[in-house]
Amino acid sequence: MKPFVHRVLFAGSASLVGAFFALPMLWLVFAPFDESPSLSAAVPRPPTLSNFGDLFDNPQVLRSLGNSLLLVGGVVGLVLIVGAPAAYVLSRIRFPGRNLFLYMLLLLSSVITGAAAIVPLYLLIFGLNLIDSFSGVTLALAGGMLPASIFILKDFTDSIPRSYEESARVFGASTFQALRDVVFPVVRPGLAVIAVWTAVQVWGNFLVPFILLRTPDKSPAAVLMYSFYTEGGQPNLRLISAFSLLYTVPILVLYIFVNRRYGFRFHGGIKR
Amino acid sequence: MSKARRRNAGGDLVGSGGAGALVLPAAAVITVFLVVPALWTLYLGLTDRRLTGIEAADPQFVGLENYRNALDDSSFWNSLKVTAAFVFGSAIIGQAVLGFMLAWTFRNWQSWVRRALELLVVVAWIVPGSVVAFLWIAFLDGESGTLNAILGVFGLGDTEWLLDRPLLSIIVFNTWRGTAFSMLLFGAALNSLPPSYLETSQLAGASVRQQLTGVVLPSIKGYILTNLLLISLWTFNDFGPFLLTGGGPGDATEVLPVYIYREAIRFSEIGYGAAISAIMLVINLIIALGYLRAGRSRA
Numbered sequence: 001m002k003p004f005v006h007r008v009l010f011a012g013s014a015s016l017v018g019a020f021f022a023l024p025m026l027w028l029v030f031a032p033f034d035e036s037p038s039l040s041a042a043v044p045r046p047p048t049l050s051n052f053g054d055l056f057d058n059p060q061v062l063r064s065l066g067n068s069l070l071l072v073g074g075v076v077g078l079v080l081i082v083g084a085p086a087a088y089v090l091s092r093i094r095f096p097g098r099n100l101f102l103y104m105l106l107l108l109s110s111v112i113t114g115a116a117a118i119v120p121l122y123l124l125i126f127g128l129n130l131i132d133s134f135s136g137v138t139l140a141l142a143g144g145m146l147p148a149s150i151f152i153l154k155d156f157t158d159s160i161p162r163s164y165e166e167s168a169r170v171f172g173a174s175t176f177q178a179l180r181d182v183v184f185p186v187v188r189p190g191l192a193v194i195a196v197w198t199a200v201q202v203w204g205n206f207l208v209p210f211i212l213l214r215t216p217d218k219s220p221a222a223v224l225m226y227s228f229y230t231e232g233g234q235p236n237l238r239l240i241s242a243f244s245l246l247y248t249v250p251i252l253v254l255y256i257f258v259n260r261r262y263g264f265r266f267h268g269g270i271k272r
Numbered sequence: 273m274s275k276a277r278r279r280n281a282g283g284d285l286v287g288s289g290g291a292g293a294l295v296l297p298a299a300a301v302i303t304v305f306l307v308v309p310a311l312w313t314l315y316l317g318l319t320d321r322r323l324t325g326i327e328a329a330d331p332q333f334v335g336l337e338n339y340r341n342a343l344d345d346s347s348f349w350n351s352l353k354v355t356a357a358f359v360f361g362s363a364i365i366g367q368a369v370l371g372f373m374l375a376w377t378f379r380n381w382q383s384w385v386r387r388a389l390e391l392l393v394v395v396a397w398i399v400p401g402s403v404v405a406f407l408w409i410a411f412l413d414g415e416s417g418t419l420n421a422i423l424g425v426f427g428l429g430d431t432e433w434l435l436d437r438p439l440l441s442i443i444v445f446n447t448w449r450g451t452a453f454s455m456l457l458f459g460a461a462l463n464s465l466p467p468s469y470l471e472t473s474q475l476a477g478a479s480v481r482q483q484l485t486g487v488v489l490p491s492i493k494g495y496i497l498t499n500l501l502l503i504s505l506w507t508f509n510d511f512g513p514f515l516l517t518g519g520g521p522g523d524a525t526e527v528l529p530v531y532i533y534r535e536a537i538r539f540s541e542i543g544y545g546a547a548i549s550a551i552m553l554v555i556n557l558i559i560a561l562g563y564l565r566a567g568r569s570r571a
Contacts, residue, residue, distance in 0.1 A: 082297045204401050
């Protein structure tokens with residue numbers, strides 16, 4: 001054992017890994033503050049905020065961020081409102097076929113996922129006459145995310161002793177009161193984790209809105225971003241860089257905040 | 273607690289009628305948006321349905337013709353091969369191996385360096401896909417990309433990565449993008465090991481390699497299997513390469529999801545696209561059954 005050689009090797013490989021993950025991100029850190037950014041990551045001299053000024057003059061950009069926000073709100077709301085009660089019941093009540101239901105839930109959601117689901121979803125939304133509508137995108141995204149969300153929420157609820165609710169009942173609380181004052185506060189971290197996890201997925205989702213929306217004005221940020229750099233001609237790097245940063249920061253902040261506060265743990269089939 | 277009492281405790285807050293009412297909305301959304309489309313796809317794969325024209329209004333049943341056409345189509349085979357290389361290279365080799373190495377290194381290491389590295393890996397996972405794709409387009413750019421600028425120091429750096437090495441590019445890109453999940457999962461797995469396991473083998477003078485193969489890997493076998501199945505499933509269904517290369521140049525990075533998109537949506541060959549989707553669904557089913565079985569045998 002040669003500790004010195006070891007340490008050098010260790011530091012070397014740690015920096016390599018660090019560089020691998022950091023280098024592609026450098027552009028996102030520098031280019032937005034560069035008066036005339038190129039594709040290379042270079043420290044802007046002098047740094048400027050003028051790119052962001054242009055961004056706020058661009059109605060398309062603001063609208064797309066608003067659209068993304070609308071989709072996130074819709075899907076998160078739907079997943080929580082529909083998923084939480086189902087998770088509660090699945091955790092608390094043994095009805096015939098419950099285990100089969102849970103098994104099918106897990107199986108279906110992992111089989112009908114991602115790209116294998118595009119054609120089915122496209123046809124369904126087409127058939128429902130919901131092409132080019134936010135409700136179509138919202139429903140399609142929520143349908144894909146509900147099963148996993150129900151699973152994780154059920155796990156959270158499983159970890160709460162039943163006696164909490166029972167004692168609330170003994171002391172004369174109504175069903176609604178027991179749910180509101182006992183169950184809800186205890187599962188709140190679970191709800192927060194699901195909300196953020198769903199928000200991250202929807203905020204970044206490109207495929208579903210790309211397929212299901214037609215009107216450019218309805219594009220969420222993910223799709224507009226893509227069209228900015230694939231449209232013919234020279235891509236406008238000032239716009240793209242500032243937009244990238246503005247689009248990335250909120251979801252990053254949200255994730256880091258909730259992660260600090262509640263911590264993302266692995267649940268269900270993965271880890272208890 | 274007696275059996276009767278336990279049953280009662282469950283029904284206490286919401287009666288069985290209430291229970292049904294609470295599960296029903298979720299069951300309805302899932303049925304309409306997962307089950308029905310999947311079954312419909314299986315059916316459409318047997319027809320010549322198109323999005324517009326006569327075949328839209330009155331699609332004919334064509335039996336297995338779409339499947340025969342797929343097997344005769346060299347771009348389908350190309351796409352299958354590209355997808356296999358993509359899943360094997362970026363999920364199994366890239367994400368799982370790198371993720372395990374990171375989790376193993378981080379296991380007893382408390383320092384700001386560790387936290388910074390961990391944060392970088394996780395950020396790569398959280399940043400929206402279309403931003404990540406552009407970051408890599410910039411990073412890999414032949415003329416002014418950062419990668420070639422660095423390689424230029426060593427006298428290399430005239431490769432136009434996305435054109436000359438497209439498959440390698442999307443593999444490395446997806447490794448970068450998705451390693452966080454494996455790192456976090458393996459981190460949780462290593463945490464679940466009783467510390468005495470490793471202490472004992474260390475005291476017995478086992479090398480790192482012996483510790484890994486003798487103690488660590490066998491005891492987290494279940495996690496490894498779970499991880500491999502999940503990331504294979506996700507990578508197999510990932511549309512991400514489209515954002516980076518659009519499937520090109522030519523069809524060099526046309527993974528199955530991109531192939532389906534091109535056939536079904538762009539060329540509106542719905543029947544054919546549905547048949548390819550059905551093939552993907554079956555592959556997904558095989559992976560998912562493996563995953564569920566792995567999870568059950570561990571429990």
